[in-house]
Amino acid sequence: MEAKQFNHHQTAHCENGVTVSLLKHHGFDKITEPLAFGIGSGLFYIQIPFMKVNNGPAISFRTMPGAIFKRTCKALGIKVEKKKFNSPEKAALYLEEKVANNIPVGCQVGVFHLNYFPKEYRFHFNAHNLIVYGKNENSYLISDPVMETTTSLTEEELSKVRFAKGALAPKGHVYYPIHVGQISHETLKKAIIKGIKRNCRDMLNIPGSFAGVAGIQHTAKKIRKWRSQLGEKQAALYLGQIIRMQEEIGTGGGGFRFLYAAFLEEAAAILDEKELLEVSEHLTKAGDLWRDSAVLMAGIFKGRLKTQQDFERCADLLDQISAVEKAAFTQLSKIKFK
């Protein structure tokens, strides 16, 4: 059977990348990473209470894993198939069948056993996504969106990462669009507006103090106490955790803020709404401030800065970021779309 050629697309974030590559493969060329991220309301901030990740605070700059693919497809009227498995054998059979029918599928995997990643990045993180798009001899052909080129994994290696254990265990999760029809310009516009509104809600209106722009202030408040509560060493490690969640591979820089600013820029053109460009500027500003805070925090755990005053400066910066993002999303929520 002649396979429709699959094209690898490198993106900042893995789930955006899988969404973009699969939709493009099905003929929807207009999709870009910023659009997938924005329609899926990907931007977020949360410090999950009472939870630790790798012995540090559980902080995320994006929405829940899986949400971007699901929301983007739904808003564009695309039917998707997804499956989880209890048995690795059944999961392997299902995948085998898709590959035999030349259907590229998204797979959720754990990173710890993903051997084409550098060791330094291989933690027990189970919400990574890649595409399986073919097979030769004994290896599956892999398009991992954060990699510059395609890679491959043996059956055994793939099974291992698909059945990684721990928090967010993938359980062989596979997903793919069944049918992507003609998507009209109107549908795209509506999807963008829906994504923006949901993102405004997530950033501004979630009750409690842990999430959205309030969540950033919540972390700022904690930072002021870390040095005295945890001691210098532990406090520095906690700051390091923030930097990693914010800047590590997959964020596009500045805790996804630049990516969202890029989305607003694209949305401004598609919706013909100039005010979105202003909001985009504010988000760029927020991203730049996040980068500044990372530099400051890095100074702290390199030992150049370590007084309480330095921690206060970090916290002040986060308070400022919270205010900038609050103003940006408030303005965004007030735009009357045509």
Place this chain on the structure above:
Amino acid sequence: MKKQDLPQDKSALDNFTREVCYVKNEAGNYETDLSTGWEAKKVALDNAWDDINDRIKEAQQNVRAGISSPIAFFMEEKLMDFTVLSGYTGFWKWQIKRHLKPTVFQKLSTKKLEKYATAFELSVSELKNYNGSEAI
């Protein structure tokens, strides 16, 4: 972030990949560019690994001193927490906590040891006979 400000520092990504970042070009529009890494986050990652290595050393000493079983060491060595190890072995967290005691560990059946050995990608004898030495 402006395109010209995108850092190209050395990082753990060297020889693996470069990462996509979103930057503003001279016209003031967003585009993507590739970065080899950024010093600020490199030190964050290095620092996290220093901490992990400290924890591994400490676990090693505890095994050597007879305070904890080899499971405690391999857990750190494989970066696992109780949730992860529980997932791989099928044991409850409270069971694993018991198995961290050398006296309890000594009496574990081969079947149970096998589960741990598989999770740590070791043979049963490697697990059982680990005495806290530096080389595994």
